[in-house]
Amino acid sequence: xxxxxxxxxxxxxxxxxxxxxxxxxxxxxxxxxxxxxxxxxxxxxxxxxxxxxxxxxxxxxxxxxxxxxxxxxxxxxxxxxxxxxxxxxxxxxxxxxxxxxxxxxxxxxxxxxxxxxxxxxxxxxxxxxxxxxxxxxxxxxxxxxxxxxxxxxxxxxxxxxxxxxxxxxxxxxxxxxxxxxxxxxxxxxxxxxxxxxxxxxxxxxxxxxxxxxxxxxxxxxxxxxxxxxxxxxxxxxxxxxxxxxxxxxxxxxxxxxxxxxxxxxxxxxxxxxxxxxxxxxxxxxxxxxxxxxxxxxxxxxxxxxxxxxxxxxxxxxxxxxxxxxxxxxxxxxxxxxxxxxxxxxxxxxxxxxxxxxxxxxxxxxxxxxxxxxxxxxxxxxxxxxxxxxxxxxxxxxxxxxxxxxxxxxxxxxxxxxxxxxxxxxxxxxxxxxxxxxxxxxxxxxxxxxxxxxxxxxxxxxxxxxxxxxxxxxxxxxxxxxxxx
Ligand code: ADP
Ligand code: MG
Ligand code: ZN
Numbered sequence: 015x016x017x018x019x020x021x022x023x024x025x026x027x028x029x030x031x032x033x034x035x036x037x038x039x040x041x042x043x044x045x046x047x048x049x050x051x052x053x054x055x056x057x058x059x060x061x062x063x064x065x066x067x068x069x070x071x072x073x074x075x076x077x078x079x080x081x082x083x084x085x086x087x088x089x090x091x092x093x094x095x096x097x098x099x100x101x102x103x104x105x106x107x108x109x110x111x112x113x114x115x116x117x118x119x120x121x122x123x124x125x126x127x128x129x130x131x132x133x134x135x136x137x138x139x140x141x142x143x144x145x146x147x148x149x150x151x152x153x154x155x156x157x158x159x160x161x162x163x164x165x166x167x168x169x170x171x172x173x174x175x176x177x178x179x180x181x182x183x184x185x186x187x188x189x190x191x192x193x194x195x196x197x198x199x200x201x202x203x204x205x206x207x208x209x210x211x212x213x214x215x216x217x218x219x220x221x222x223x224x225x226x227x228x229x230x231x232x233x234x235x236x237x238x239x240x241x242x243x244x245x246x247x248x249x250x251x252x253x254x255x256x257x258x259x260x261x262x263x264x265x266x267x268x269x270x271x272x273x274x275x276x277x278x279x280x281x282x283x284x285x286x287x288x289x290x291x292x293x294x295x296x297x298x299x300x301x302x303x304x305x306x307x308x309x310x311x312x313x314x315x316x317x318x319x320x321x322x323x324x325x326x327x328x329x330x331x332x333x334x335x336x337x338x339x340x341x342x343x344x345x346x347x348x349x350x351x352x353x354x355x356x357x358x359x360x361x362x363x364x365x366x367x368x369x370x371x372x373x374x375x376x377x378x379x380x381x382x383x384x385x386x387x388x389x390x391x392x393x394x395x396x397x398x399x400x401x402x403x404x405x406x407x408x409x410x411x412x413x414x415x416x417x418x419x420x421x422x423x424x425x426x427x428x429x430x431x432x433x434x435x436x437x438x439x440x441x442x443x444x445x446x447x448x449x450x451x452x453x454x455x456x457x458x459x460x461x462x463x464x465x466x467x468x469x470x471x472x473x474x475x476x477x478x479x480x481x482x483x484x485x486x487x488x489x490x491x492x493x494x495x496x497x498x
Contacts, residue, residue: 017252020217023225024183024244025175028190029168030200031143031208032075038142038167039066039109039295046206050151050160058165060104065294072167073116073298075199076140077308079169080117082197082315083135087305091116091139093292101159102145110170112289115139116298122173122193123317124185133186134174140298143168169199175214175225180244184237187211189317196316196341204235215244216261217251226251227261231275233268243268247275319344327351327361336369342383343368349390354397363397371411375418387421388414396424408481409433437484439491445478446471446491460496468492 037044040057056064080087094112117138123130143166151158171190177183191209194200202209211234216226231247234240246268251261266275314322316338323334338344350364372393376386396414399405405413405428413427428434436442449471450457460467468489475488 017249019220020248020252020255021220021222022179022244022248023175023216023218023228024177024180025214025228026173026177026183026186027212027214027230028171028173028187029143029210029212030171030194032072032167032169032199033201034069034071034075034167036069037165038069038072038140039165042165044166046208048162050148050158051162053162054164058104059161060106060164066109068295068298069167072140073300074308075167075197076116076138076169077300077305078197078312079171079194079199080120080138081305081309082193082312083117083120083122083138083171085117085120085135085138087117087300088114089300089302090114091298091300093295093298094289095292096141097288098286100144102147102161102164104145104159104161104164108142108144109292109295110141111139114297116300122186122189124182124189126179126182126185131176131182133176133182136172136174138169138171141168141170142166175216175228180241183213183244184240187237187240192316192339196313204237207235210235211240213240213244215247215251217248217255226255227263229261229263229275230265231268232265232278239268239270242270242273243275246273250275313341316341316344323361327356327365328358329361329365333362333365333369336373337365346383346386346390350394350397353391353394354401360397360401363401364393367393367397367414371414372418375415379418386418388418389421392417392421392424399425399428403435403437403484403486404428405433406435406482406484409435434482435484436479436482437487439487442475442479442483442487442491445475445483446488446495449474449478450495457496468496471496 031044034044036042037058040055042053042055042058045053057066077087091111092114093109095107096110096112097107099106115137118136120135121132122135123132125131143163145159145161145164147157148160149157151160173186177186191200191202194209195202200209204210213231213234214228215231216228218224218226229247229251231243234243247266254261262280264280265278267278268275320334320338323329323337324331329337337347347364347368350368351361354360354364372388376383396410396417400410409428412431413424413433416422416427416431417424453471453474456467456470460471471492472485472488475492476483476485
């Protein structure tokens with residue numbers, strides 16, 4: 015027996031920090047990166063005698079996310095205290111939701127290796143984040159607790175154990191992250207921990223119905239670490255099973271330095287947390303009108319947009335995926351289409367430039383679309399010049415660079431820098447004649463059947479014309495002269 019004789023089963027719990035300005039139960043700022051304990055108050059410090067009050071924006075974002083994922087929204091959901099002792103949890107309990115979460119059911123479609131599959135969701139609930147233990151926090155080098163993060167709102171999104179490989183798990187996370195960022199509820203930053211994932215992993219003999227015992231792996235802040243951790247964990251569990259042993263349910267921590275997972279604690283069951291309803295907060299009541307309001311506020315979702323680009327614009331799937339990786343890029347592309355046109359030819363031209371030169375320049379500048387000096391109308395103007403043959407590839411590229419850097423109108427750049435393509439018959443004929451006159455040997459070999467030499471002639475004519483000859487006209491004239 016080997017790893018290949020086993021099915022891998024994965025279920026993911028994602029914690030996503032919500033992009034509210036203030037915390038979930040107090041008015042403190044959620045900004046990342048402040049001085050330790052700069053954003054705290056009696057409520058998030060857990061001082062006695064204070065009461066939490068719910069930030070309405072959290073419920074809006076939770077409902078919007080649930081609707082985008084096809085969940086059902088509970089009209090009444092309940093806060094619960096999850097009790098455990100840890101220095102980063104000042105109250106000694108976390109306010110979360112347990113039996114009655116805000117959203118249930120739903121799912122997310124993923125495509126892996128060309129096959130589409132639906133990953134079902136169990137639930138989405140709201141809760142508060144904990145603080146952070148920081149080594150060397152104090153001036154004397156001793157450790158301390160930073161409570162800036164305590165009380166930052168989180169959504170916990172729990173999947174069913176539907177994932178069957180680490181590739182599927184990574185795809186699920188990328189798809190979920192794209193959606194949350196698209197909705198404006200999360201910034202998708204794994205490194206800073208605003209999008210985090212715990213992976214539940216088990217193995218079972220190939221094809222068996224019954225799921226194996228699972229371990230939960232914590233502390234993975236990159237897709238690479240997730241892959242390493244799951245691969246390691248699968249091998250570890252298969253070895254145990256093959257040696258006739260039993261996998262113990264436990265919580266394991268991934269150590270990126272050693273590429274291993276190791277036991278952190280034996281798995282606590284729900285009863286270890288002594289969950290009970292939070293007495294300081296009333297149940298969350300969500301009225302139908304509120305849900306409808308959130309539904310109306312949903313933008314076209316990334317998967318719908320991606321599929322539409324393939325269906326309506328006949329774009330290749332890879333182009334559509336690149337264009338919809340980020341909402342701001344996709345919205346920019348929409349504005350370009352509105353001006354340049356939606357025929358398959360126009361859309362493909364716009365996609366090629368967006369995913370090629372524009373993406374390259376954007377990467378170099380590090381700017382997001384709203385900050386690009388080149389506005390959609392500018393790019394559409396350039397595409398119009400390309401479509402009309404006024405400017406060729408190299409000239410358009412040069413004009414784009416200038417327009418991207420300065421915000422100048424591409425047509426003006428083409429004019430000022432003399433980048434327009436020459437389509438004039440007379441000028442091209444002169445260049446063709448000059449090239450043929452100085453290449454008698456090549457002309458003879460071409461006429462004797464070496465048709466590959468066409469590339470040589472085109473190159474020479476282009477050089478003669480400083481790259482500005484219209485390639486279609488150059489080709490046609492060369493053909494005429496050489497064949498005629
Ligand atoms: P807890 O809150 O104790 O972690 P849950 O019952 O909420 O437990 O389950 C957490 C996650 O574990 C879910 O994402 C679920 O899909 C996953 N899971 C449950 N059973 C298995 C299993 N046998 N193998 C892999 N994942 C599993
Ligand atoms: Mg768990
Ligand atoms: Zn506070």
